Amino acid sequence: MSRDPRRTFARTAATLVDEDLSVALVYAEISGQFFGDVERRHPERVINVGIREQLLVSTGAGLALTGMRPIVHTFASFLVERAFEQIKLDFNHQDVGGVLVGSGGSFDISGGGRTHQAPGDVALIDTLPGWNVHVPGHADEVEQLVRLAVSGSGRDYVRVVGQQNRTAFPVTPGRFRPVLAGSRGTVLAVGPMLDPVLEAVAGLDVSVLYASTVRPFDGRGLRAALNRPDVVVVEPYLAGTSARLVNDALADLPHRVLSLGVRNEELRRYGSPADHIAAHGLDAAGLRRSISGFLAESADFAPVA
Amino acid sequence: MVLGMTSTQTLPEHKGYGYGDLRGLMSLMTGDEKHTAAATSTLDVVWVLYDRILDVTPETVDDPARDRFYLSKGHGPMAYYATLAAKGFIPVDWLADWASYESPLGHHPDRNLVPGVEISSGSLGHGLPLAVGTALGLRAQGMGSRIVVLVGDAELDEGSNHEAVELAGALGLEGLTVVVVDNRSSTHNRPGRIERRFATEGWSAAVVDGRNHAELELALKQRTPGRPSVVVAQVEEKF
Numbered sequence: 001m002s003r004d005p006r007r008t009f010a011r012t013a014a015t016l017v018d019e020d021l022s023v024a025l026v027y028a029e030i031s032g033q034f035f036g037d038v039e040r041r042h043p044e045r046v047i048n049v050g051i052r053e054q055l056l057v058s059t060g061a062g063l064a065l066t067g068m069r070p071i072v073h074t075f076a077s078f079l080v081e082r083a084f085e086q087i088k089l090d091f092n093h094q095d096v097g098g099v100l101v102g103s104g105g106s107f108d109i110s111g112g113g114r115t116h117q118a119p120g121d122v123a124l125i126d127t128l129p130g131w132n133v134h135v136p137g138h139a140d141e142v143e144q145l146v147r148l149a150v151s152g153s154g155r156d157y158v159r160v161v162g163q164q165n166r167t168a169f170p171v172t173p174g175r176f177r178p179v180l181a182g183s184r185g186t187v188l189a190v191g192p193m194l195d196p197v198l199e200a201v202a203g204l205d206v207s208v209l210y211a212s213t214v215r216p217f218d219g220r221g222l223r224a225a226l227n228r229p230d231v232v233v234v235e236p237y238l239a240g241t242s243a244r245l246v247n248d249a250l251a252d253l254p255h256r257v258l259s260l261g262v263r264n265e266e267l268r269r270y271g272s273p274a275d276h277i278a279a280h281g282l283d284a285a286g287l288r289r290s291i292s293g294f295l296a297e298s299a300d301f302a303p304v305a
Numbered sequence: 306m307v308l309g310m311t312s313t314q315t316l317p318e319h320k321g322y323g324y325g326d327l328r329g330l331m332s333l334m335t336g337d338e339k340h341t342a343a344a345t346s347t348l349d350v351v352w353v354l355y356d357r358i359l360d361v362t363p364e365t366v367d368d369p370a371r372d373r374f375y376l377s378k379g380h381g382p383m384a385y386y387a388t389l390a391a392k393g394f395i396p397v398d399w400l401a402d403w404a405s406y407e408s409p410l411g412h413h414p415d416r417n418l419v420p421g422v423e424i425s426s427g428s429l430g431h432g433l434p435l436a437v438g439t440a441l442g443l444r445a446q447g448m449g450s451r452i453v454v455l456v457g458d459a460e461l462d463e464g465s466n467h468e469a470v471e472l473a474g475a476l477g478l479e480g481l482t483v484v485v486v487d488n489r490s491s492t493h494n495r496p497g498r499i500e501r502r503f504a505t506e507g508w509s510a511a512v513v514d515g516r517n518h519a520e521l522e523l524a525l526k527q528r529t530p531g532r533p534s535v536v537v538a539q540v541e542e543k544f
Contacts, residue, residue, distance in 0.1 A: 024445065026438075044445040047476075052468035055434045059472075062438020065424070066446065067369060070438075085428065086465075090435055093425050095417050 003139035006103050009160045010034030012146045013071050013101070017042050023071065023150060024063050028056040030074040031103065057083040060098050061090035069097070069150060075109070076102030076118035076159065084124055091155055092128050098156075099149045105161035106237050106262045107276035110269075119262035122214070123241045125157050132156045133215035135191030135236065140168035141212050148173060161236065162273060163192035171212055176221040180208035184295055185230035188222060190214055190242070193234040193282065200287035204295065206232075214242060219249030229255035230298050232291055236282070238262050258294040260287065322391035324352050324518075330387035333400040346488045346515070346540045347455060348384040351376075353521040354453060354484075355388050363393045366421050370448045373439060375424045377432020378457040378486070379413040386410055386419075394421030430463030432456060433483060437469045440478040440533075453482045453525070458499060459491040467502075473533045474506030481533040482525065483508075486515060490543040503535040515540040 010031055016023045017038050024045040027035060032048055039046040045068075049055050053074060060070035072079070079102045080087065091098055102121055109116035125131050132154055134145040142160055148171060149156035169177055176188065179198070182205040189197035190211045197208060209225050211218070214235075222231070229250060233242050239261030246257050262280050269279065277283050281290055322330070327348060351374075355361075359372040376385050383403075390397045395410075403410040409418035413427030426432055436454040443450050456466065473481055485499050500510040509529040513520040515538030524536045 024442070044441075047441060049468070049472055052472065054430075054465040055437065055468035055472060058431060058434030058465070058469070059438035059441065062435040062440075063442040063445075065435065065439050066442030066448075068442045068445065086431070086434070089425070089428055089431055093415075094435075 005139045005142045005160050005162060005164055007034060008139040008142045009101055009146055012143045014038035016150050017045055022068050024068050025071045026056055026060045028053050028074045053078045053083045054086050057086035058090045061094055061096055064096035064098050071099045071101060071150060073101040075104040075116060076121045077104060077116055080121040080124050081118055088128055097153045099158065101158045101160060103160045105159055107273050108162045110271055110273050110276045113270060114266055119238045122237045126241065130155055131215055132213065134158045134213050136212050137165045137191040137194050138168035139164060141171055144171045145212060161192060165192060165195040169210060173213055174216055174218060176209040176211045176218040178225055179210045182206040183227045185228060185232065185298065186225055187232040187234060187291065190235045193236050196282060196284045196287055197234050199284035200291060204291065217242060217245040219245060222249050229253050231255065232258045232260065232294060234287060235261040238264065256298065260290055326391060327352060327387045330390055330400060331383045334383050334403045345384065346486050349516050349518060350455060350484050350486055350521060350538050351384050351388045353518050355392050357522045358525045370450050372451045373423045375432040375436050375454045376414060377426055377454050378460050379426030382414050389421050395419060429460040430465040433466050434469040436481055437473050437478065440481040443480055450480060451482060452480055453484060455484045455486060458485055458487040458489060461499060462491055470503060470506050474508055477531040478533045479528065479531055483535045485535060485537045487537050487539045488541065488543040500537050508532055509534045512537040512539065
């Protein structure tokens, strides 16, 4: 079994703090079990603010105002949703950079219920200009993308979740990666959705693109990969989050888009992440049903051109 | 109170503007001699900071080791703009058409538009948490610079401030000073609450007359090793 993505983030962050005097790590209790050693080595640059998430985000931005590169971490629900105005004003409006790393995602903490689930994190970040959004699908990609984000100077959100693909890809910043070539449509699989997508489309003759960085959105790469203007987007967060960008990329072309992801209704169930993946139709069987239906509709309404 | 100091006595290097000129500079923005209470309540604190406390000039606004001033209570920024103009950070001729579409000076300041402005403020409860991060950043880089934040007493209603007060006290951020301009405008306020709350969290606390320049200067220069400091600057009650 491959490495755990969240532990990989923690180890990578610690290494970056060791390597670079301008890097600071700010967290709010969460993941503290992984940060003890690096905090002892660098107490000036590894800061646990306690259960204070507004302060967490503002502290990161305040560090950036002195020229440091902050890594700011807690669960996505508290990082992006609870402290959203701090992201909007203290990073965007001040115009400083930083790397926000949210763990837990849509349903890692399935047994915790709605309070610890943040399927809307990327949609919320999308209301703000200029964020790079990374959705690694494998622990090795977590390491690559966190390193990439910290080495830059912009605003980066890294979404670290437990679900991962069997194989990692080398990250290609700003570019989607063609994985399968077919003729009956194109499926864009985001992060950990790749493995279930590949299983779901076996024998369906579709192209598959893989994205571990979704903002900026590689509309040109999507366009280049199209065999016909039928696109399915499979995202591990709120369904439809990237639909606007797909439509922008194909604005001059009659096209169809199917947006798959976490449904907006509150599930009110506990259980395992696998239960939630299935409940939202994001397991291979659910995806195959949705994608097959979409492709069949396409056959009924054959494109004019 | 120190009033009416002439510019040649105090600021020959800064185009000749002194404290006595601030109300005239503010009237360029208001169009008359009346000012809002919010603008005026901060006047003496902001002036004393730039005139006697902060180690920052128009030439050092980008120096990493400069002292910083974060105006967290961003509404009513006329006294701030007037002081920045008097001290040469911004041209005086920016003042007259402030808040117009073409002007870099808004009803809430924007650090990306105004030289010398350190944070963009307006939404309450952001300046002090940002300042905690900045104090940590300066400390981590071995810089002894001061970071002074101005908040209003009603701004302290916002819970984010209390997260910051607790952490700054716990970490002993001695580079950090908060000035609370207290015009008793907080709803549900309690007399004496502000200084007691900061002191409970390990801050050194002083209460002064927010119109008395000598008292403000003394309190702002007072530092306690290993502790952040708060100066409660009491001014006349709002309304």
